[in-house]
Amino acid sequence: MLEGVTLDQMRMFTAVAEAGSFRSGAARLRRAQSAVSHAIANLEAQLGVALFDRGGHRPVLTPAGRALLEDACAILLKVDLMRARARGVAQGLELELAIVVDTLFPLPLVAAALKDVRDTLPSVRLRLAVEPLVSCLRNTWHFDGPKRG
Amino acid sequence: MLEGVTLDQMRMFTAVAEAGSFRSGAARLRRAQSAVSHAIANLEAQLGVALFDRGGHRPVLTPAGRALLEDACAILLKVDLMRARARGVAQGLELELAIVVDTLFPLPLVAAALKDVRDTLPSVRLRLAVEPLVSCLRNTWHFDGPKRG
DNA sequence: TCCTTTTACGGCGTTCGTAAACATA
DNA sequence: TATGTTTACGAACGCCGTAAAAGGA
DSSP: OOSSSOOHHHHHHHHHHHHHHHHHHHHTOOOOOOHHHHHHHHHHHHHHOOOOOOSSSEEOOHHHHHHHHHHHHHHHHHHHHHHHHHHHHHOOOEEEEEEEEEEOOOHHHHHHHHHHHHOTTSSEEEEEEEOHHHHHHOOOOOEEEEEOO | SOOOOOOOHHHHHHHHHHHHHHHHHHHHHOOOOOHHHHHHHHHHHHHSOOEEEESSSOOOEEEOOOOOOOOHHHHHHHHHHHHHHHHHHTTTTTOOEEEEEEEESHHHHHHHHHHHHHHHHHOOEEEEEEEEEHHHHSSSSOOOOOOOO
């Protein structure tokens, strides 16, 4: 409690912000309201900022809260991405991203995008095909999400 | 311990990776070696990946460890940035970033970078000076890390 | 009066530290 | 043998949940 913003605190924070109240935020995380209340209070103490305005019946984000909410969301997103990459590496299952672009689409944009993907997710194997758009409908296979286990 | 990667674990992880050993990593964080050992073991269990290869006398990063280390560093960086922004907002103290670039450096790049900074950190006041590089050495002040407290 | 948040208190889990056992060059 | 990591065990700290109190509409 002396040095430490926590990922759990951020999860509580985003849940409350999205749900609109401590109660529903707590319900979303299957936690008691008191736990959420404590966590948010601690987070506010850590940051030295009031995240919510408790003036009214429902808590409403302060300007600081709005700004910091973006940070929290971005951080949680990155954590999920890290876990996802770890799962991929752990299972040895090389995720594959197959992309088919029309011959008319500006290739440099695709190249730049793929480079970003490669930098962010080195474990993902990329495959690029440039074809007239009609053939896409015949050649691409159906994709319904990653298989588990 | 069933669901939760922790920021503390990531701090331990990066400290060990940078220091080159559990012992020196622990020393850097003012913690006992056992604490670091436990934390890293838990992190590995959470991610389902071996982060270090304990074959030799010194632990060495596995390929997965190298990849995930980048994620951890990026996350910790974002957390620090969030805390910094919170401090700025809390104290009302407008942080100021003074940048001096050589006259030969392509200005559009600087402009783009400053725009990004402005988008990410609206509370930071930016100041840009374009000067011949020699004057930098006289005008910039010494920087030896963030002050604490 | 109803709904929501905060506070009090007790239990539980996790983490940390000291110290001994183990492995490697 | 010396350096460094893991394991064992005891203690402390923090978090969560139940329940009662306080604040708005």
